[in-house]
Amino acid sequence: MRKFLIRLIIIIxxxxxLDRTMGLVIKILYNTATxxxxxxxxxxxxxxxxxxxxxGSSRCHHHYVPDVxxxxxxTKVYNAGLWGMRNIYFQYGLLSNILERYTPKxxxxxxxxxxxxxxxxxxxxxxxxxxxxxxxxxxxDEVLKKGKYYYKDILSHTYRYNSLFPNLILGNLFTRTNxxxxxxKPLYGEIDKxxxxxxxxxxxxxxxxxxxxxxxxxxxxxxxxxxxxxxxFSPMYAVDSVDFLTxxxxxxxxxxxxxxxxxxxxxxxxxxxxxxxxxxxxxxxxRKYSSLIAxxxxxxxx
Amino acid sequence: xxVNSINFLIFFCVVFIVYYFLLGxxxxxxxxxxxxxxxxxxxxxxxxxxxxxLFATIFFYIFGLIIGKFKEESNNRASVFTSIGCxxxxxxxxxxxxxxxxxxxxxxxxxxxxxxxxxSIINIIMPLGISFFTFKLIxxxxxxxxxxxxxxxxxxxxxxxxxxxxTILSGPIDRPKPFLTQLTKPRFLDFEMxxxxxxxxxxxxxMKMCIADRLSIYVDAIFDNSLHHNGxxxxxxxxxxxxQLYADFAGYSEMAIGVGCLLGLKVxxxxxxxxxxxxxxxxxxxxxxxxxxxxTDYVFMPLNIKFRELEKYGSLLAIIATFVLIGFWHGAAWTxxxxxxxxxxxYVPLMLSGAFFKKNKSKxxxxxxxxxxxxxxxxxxAIGLILFRSTGVEHASSIVYKILTDWGSLFVDxxxxxxxxxxxxxxxxxxxxxxxxxxxxxxxxxxxIQYKYELTISFYIILILFMxxxxxxxxxxxxx
Numbered sequence: 001m002r003k004f005l006i007r008l009i010i011i012i013x014x015x016x017x018l019d020r021t022m023g024l025v026i027k028i029l030y031n032t033a034t035x036x037x038x039x040x041x042x043x044x045x046x047x048x049x050x051x052x053x054x055x056g057s058s059r060c061h062h063h064y065v066p067d068v069x070x071x072x073x074x075t076k077v078y079n080a081g082l083w084g085m086r087n088i089y090f091q092y093g094l095l096s097n098i099l100e101r102y103t104p105k106x107x108x109x110x111x112x113x114x115x116x117x118x119x120x121x122x123x124x125x126x127x128x129x130x131x132x133x134x135x136x137x138x139x140x141d142e143v144l145k146k147g148k149y150y151y152k153d154i155l156s157h158t159y160r161y162n163s164l165f166p167n168l169i170l171g172n173l174f175t176r177t178n179x180x181x182x183x184x185k186p187l188y189g190e191i192d193k194x195x196x197x198x199x200x201x202x203x204x205x206x207x208x209x210x211x212x213x214x215x216x217x218x219x220x221x222x223x224x225x226x227x228x229x230x231x232x233f234s235p236m237y238a239v240d241s242v243d244f245l246t247x248x249x250x251x252x253x254x255x256x257x258x259x260x261x262x263x264x265x266x267x268x269x270x271x272x273x274x275x276x277x278x279x280x281x282x283x284x285x286x287r288k289y290s291s292l293i294a295x296x297x298x299x300x301x302x
Numbered sequence: 303x304x305v306n307s308i309n310f311l312i313f314f315c316v317v318f319i320v321y322y323f324l325l326g327x328x329x330x331x332x333x334x335x336x337x338x339x340x341x342x343x344x345x346x347x348x349x350x351x352x353x354x355x356l357f358a359t360i361f362f363y364i365f366g367l368i369i370g371k372f373k374e375e376s377n378n379r380a381s382v383f384t385s386i387g388c389x390x391x392x393x394x395x396x397x398x399x400x401x402x403x404x405x406x407x408x409x410x411x412x413x414x415x416x417x418x419x420x421x422s423i424i425n426i427i428m429p430l431g432i433s434f435f436t437f438k439l440i441x442x443x444x445x446x447x448x449x450x451x452x453x454x455x456x457x458x459x460x461x462x463x464x465x466x467x468x469t470i471l472s473g474p475i476d477r478p479k480p481f482l483t484q485l486t487k488p489r490f491l492d493f494e495m496x497x498x499x500x501x502x503x504x505x506x507x508x509m510k511m512c513i514a515d516r517l518s519i520y521v522d523a524i525f526d527n528s529l530h531h532n533g534x535x536x537x538x539x540x541x542x543x544x545x546q547l548y549a550d551f552a553g554y555s556e557m558a559i560g561v562g563c564l565l566g567l568k569v570x571x572x573x574x575x576x577x578x579x580x581x582x583x584x585x586x587x588x589x590x591x592x593x594x595x596x597x598t599d600y601v602f603m604p605l606n607i608k609f610r611e612l613e614k615y616g617s618l619l620a621i622i623a624t625f626v627l628i629g630f631w632h633g634a635a636w637t638x639x640x641x642x643x644x645x646x647x648x649y650v651p652l653m654l655s656g657a658f659f660k661k662n663k664s665k666x667x668x669x670x671x672x673x674x675x676x677x678x679x680x681x682x683x684a685i686g687l688i689l690f691r692s693t694g695v696e697h698a699s700s701i702v703y704k705i706l707t708d709w710g711s712l713f714v715d716x717x718x719x720x721x722x723x724x725x726x727x728x729x730x731x732x733x734x735x736x737x738x739x740x741x742x743x744x745x746x747x748x749x750x751i752q753y754k755y756e757l758t759i760s761f762y763i764i765l766i767l768f769m770x771x772x773x774x775x776x777x778x779x780x781x782x
Contacts, residue, residue, distance in 0.1 A: 001322065007756060012535045013499075014760040022764060125773070148773070158767040165769065166720035 003269060014085040019092055023157025025199060027167035028166065030132055033171025033236050037129065038164060040183065045097045045133055050078035052301055055091055055099075056110030056232075063110070063234045063281050064184035065290040072294035073301050079183030081110065082129075085122035088115040088214045089143045093130045095221055095243060096139020106228040106300050107184075111259075115215055116247040118208040124148075139221070142260060143159075144154035187276035198278050200240035230300050237275045238262040260296065266267040267292065303346045303555045304776065305468070306507050308544070313343065314561065321565060327488040333458050337563065342429070343467035351429035358394060361421040362387060362439040366460070369446045370453035378619060384447040398428050400780050403634030409433045418618045431471040433631055435464050437596055442478045443599055452481045459485045466567075468558035472551070472779040474572040474592035481567070489566030499563025499757040504762035505732075506556030510777070511770035514550035519718045519771070524693055528701055530709035534620050535601040536701055543691055543727060544684050548576065550778045551590070556701070578668075580675035582648040583658050597624050618653050622646035632690070637698055641689040648682060665736050728765070 004095070035041040036251035052075055054064040060081025060190045095266065114122035130140050134153040144150040148244070153160045161168070191198065222229040231248050245261060251257035267288070269276050274285030281289055303309045317339045351485045362668075365387040372380035384746040402423040409421040428780045444452040452459050463481050464470075524531050524539035531539075547568075555572035560568035569759030573727050579585035586594050602624040622643065629642020668676070692698035750757065766772075 003493050004491055004496050007493075007497060010756045011759050012752070012764075014756055015763050018760055019767065020767065026768075028723050086408060152772065156767050157468070158764060160774070162768060163721055165724070166717055237612070 001193065019156050019158045019194075023160065026161040026164070028156065029168040029172060030164070033168055035174045035176040036167045036171035037084070038132075038171050040080075040082060041094075041129060044078075044080045044094065044182065044183075045136070046071065046101070047076050048080065048098070049102060050076040050110070051105035052077045052110045052232050053097070053106075054079045054081055054110065055080045057086040057112055059112060059234055059280060061183075061185050062187050062276070063188075063286050063289055064108070065184055065286050066288055066289040069294050069297065072291075073298055075105075075301060077182065081183065083185065085114055085126060086129075087112070087122045087126050088211050088218060089124055089128045089146065090113070090130065092214045092218050092221075093127055093133075093137075093140040093143040095122065095218060096137040096142075097130070097133050098242070099139075099221065099225055100137045103225045104227060106230070107222060108230050108232050108297065108300075109218070109243075110234060112233075113203040113205065113244055113249045114211075116207060116211050117205040117244075118165055119203070119205050125135045125299075126214045128162075131162070134160060139217075162178075164227070182297075184286070186286060187280055188283055189276055190282060191272045191277055192276040193272060197217035198238050200238040201278060202240070202242075203244040209249060212251070215251060216255075219257065221239065223255070228300050229257050230297070233261045233263050233267040234281070235262050235268045235285075237270065237272070237278045240268055257302070260293070262289070265289070265292070303343065305561075308534075309464070309721055312543045313339075314564075318564065322491050323541075327490060329485070329488045330738065331457075332459070332489060333462050333485050337458055337462040340465040340467040340470065342461060343471055347471065348427075348430045350427065354429055355465060356392075356461075358391075358435070358439060360392065360457075362442060363460050364456055365390075365730065366442055366446055366453035367455070369443060373449060380447055384443050387443040388440050391436045395432060395436050398426055398432055400630075400634045401426060405707075407636075413600050420598075423734050430713075434473045434475055437475045437593075438464050438478070440594060441600065445478055453481050456485075466569075468561040469569060471552050472558070472777055473572040474555055474558065475596055476570050476592070477559050477596075483568050484632050492566060495563050496567065499560040501555045501755055501759055501762075502560035504560075504561065504766070506558075506560060507552030508552040508725070508762045508766055508770070509549040509556065509729065511553075511766050511772065513555055513722060513729060514546050514772035514778075516718060516722040516725065516769070517546035517549070520722070521546050521691075522713055525701075526528060526714070528697070528704065531704075531713055532747060533704040533706065533708040534710055537705045537711040538712060540688055541723075543687050544577070544680065547687065547690075547778060548573070548589075549729065554777045554779065569608075575737045577680055578676060578733065578737050579679050580672050581657060581679055582645065585679050585683060587647070593628065597628060597631075601627055614653055614716065618650060619729070625649070635690045637692055638670075641686055641697065643688065644686045648686075651749075655712055688707070689701060725769055727766070728771050 030038055031042060052073060054077070058081070060079065061083045062081075064077075064081070066077040080098075082090075089170055094112075095107075103230055113119060125144075127143045127147055128148040129147050129154045130144060132152060134144055135141060135142055138250045139149055144153060147163050155169070219229060221227075231252055233245060243257075245263065248259050249261075263269075268281070270286060271285075274288055276282040276285075277288070303313065317336070320335055321332055325335055341352060341355075344355060362374045365383055367378045369387070372378075372383065404420050405423055409419055412419050440459075442451070446453050454463075459482055462487060463476070463478060463483060466476070468483075469476060521539045521543050524535055527544075528536055552573040559569045559571065572592050573594050574588040574591065576588040579588055602620050605620035605623055606617050609619050612619065623646075625646030626639060627640040628645070629638045629640070632638045632641070649658065688701055689695075689698050690703060
């Protein structure tokens with residue numbers, strides 16, 4: 001029995017040392033990555049200093065072209081969007097981390113139904129990528145706790161980088177493009193219509209009060225720091241008459257902020273040359289969209 | 303309570319501490335404690351089914367005593383009671399697992415020939431692990447009737463054999479004699495056995511969390527949305543599924559065996575590196591061994607004797623019947639029946655050519671031809687598992703149709719696949735070493751060997767932390 005218990009203690013000791021060493025090595029790899037999401041998340045959290053930032057999920061990541069917007073806004077713009085169904089929990093944690101370091105002037109938040117509806121394809125697991133930033137801010141820790149990552153992250157430094165190995169290797173092997181320097185990830189190619197007519201995306205999900213609460217908390221955080229917050233919704237290829245954006249409309253009104261709804265934007269919606277798929281603009285579409293709205297966004301940046 | 307969860311860790315720590323520290327060498331108390339813990343574990347999973355488990359245990363215990371008594375007296379009624387007992391066990395399975403399947407199937411059949419009926423399915427909750435514990439109950443009676451086992455007079459031992467918590471939900475299906483014999487001896491913490499157990503638990507966790515749960519992200523995405531994916535992606539998912547299933551089920555078996563070792567109890571081995579098999583018969587000798595050996599002893603052998611006048615065609619018939627049963631055992635659906643039939647039919651060429659009777663004696667590193675045969679076996683298994691994984695026959699046929707007709711670009715989820723490939727490579731290396739490399743004498747081979755358990759277990763833990771899916775799902779075989 002004694003021998004077995006000693007063995008257990010040795011195992012715990014080895015695991016502790018290995019975990020801390022691995023955690024340190026992977027952290028270095030994380031910090032030296034020059035492309036992939038890990039780079040972008042790290043840059044956004046630790047280095048981004050633009051006064052105007054765009055936040056959101058993939059539709060933000062691919063739709064807002066900083067150099068086009070900068071021409072009109074006459075100030076530095078960074079696209080902090082990240083693909084992969086990053087819902088409001090993630091955005092709230094990320095904003096909390098950013099605000100620990102600096103305060104942007106204006107935030108444009110590209111809203112999506114995943115931010116206020118109970119969608120099965122985006123849940124609390126979306127905050128897992130914030131694990132490397134555990135203990136950075138109370139907001140980040142709050143969502144990590146909600147996602148049941150916090151205590152695992154505290155216990156194991158290796159777990160903070162769980163599943164990231166392929167990305168970290170790729171992130172250290174490849175370099176980013178100029179466009180990616182400002183956070184944009186353009187999509188190339190046109191929507192595939194060979195499989196028939198593209199129907200509007202349906203969002204028949206109930207409202208998730210928890211997500212609404214975090215959307216409100218996001219707004220409150222911006223108010224507290226005197227950040228001008230604008231909610232956005234960029235165009236879709238096919239549109240529906242059903243209004244699924246009631247919640248952001250109500251929240252915007254309640255908080256006296258603007259919600260710019262470009263869901264059905266003439267000149268873009270329905271034009272296949274501007275879309276990569278039903279919900280994402282391609283590079284040409286993103287440029288066209290950014291130039292179309294830049295003038296209207298200017299009033300929020302002065 | 304998942305075996306790879308924090309809840310289970312806490313539960314097991316309590317079991318372990320009381321088992322060795324408080325009860326020491328008082329093995330009867332150890333058995334009672336394990337029985338209470340097993341019922342707690344089962345109740346935690348499905349509280350409502352505790353009375354059923356208890357009732358079935360009491361019933362078979364009494365029947366065991368009766369059969370044993372008649373057997374002693376060489377009374378023919380032993381066989382009658384064995385038959386009644388077995389039919390009761392089968393009846394339990396039929397009622398809880400298959401009744402709705404039969405209702406639906408007959409209703410569909412009658413409707414298709416123009417006979418109207420208003421049969422509707424009954425709301426029955428299938429008890430977890432029923433396929434596993436009823437097989438244990440049945441084998442107990444058969445073994446007594448065959449004279450291989452004296453009925454145990456100790457109800458606690460018998461109840462523990464049926465409900466032993468590491469194996470009740472997903473096996474392995476232990477045979478009564480080896481297990482019950484272990485319960486009649488004092489059990490002390492054996493250093494080597496416990497260390498081996500710990501190693502196997504973490505290896506099982508690695509298989510489950512780093513391979514099965516990782517692959518399930520890709521495979522489930524494809525199979526559950528097969529309408530929206532092209533044939534190339536579906537074919538790729540079909541090729542990955544056998545590895546997912548193996549890692550999931552063998553991973554669970556490793557953990558169950560490991561927990562058994564920590565408690566000083568040897569649990570039946572369930573897998574023996576099945577993907578190094580050169581034909582389908584070889585594969586089934588290494589896959590879910592406790593089930594296949596159970597069915598070989600209690601179904602195939604009696605049928606084979608019954609059909610012996612038909613010579614090798616009789617054996618073939620017995621094999622096909624056994625495999626249809628294996629398929630049906632997995633679930634109440636036609637896909638499982640067809641899955642069993644498919645495997646049974648794969649034996650036809652083996653039986654007719656005589657390859658079935660040749661055992662693969664070669665233990666050296668495989669050359670070109672055996673490797674090709676392994677690939678062929680793997681592909682045959684993967685094709686059969688389309689039926690296993692599909693939600694119905696229609697779904698399975700649509701998958702096959704897409705694979706054959708709708709080729710396109712492969713859907714790639716690079717993070718999932720690269721993580722999975724690295725872990726599959728580690729699994730391959732371990733299985734290859736276990737299959738083909740001779741165990742060397744480890745005495746006096748330096749400090750690394752002295753600390754092999756510590757180093758291996760630590761390595762597995764770090765791998766799980768770095769590459770595992772810690773919030774993965776249930777084990778696939780729990781639903782059977």
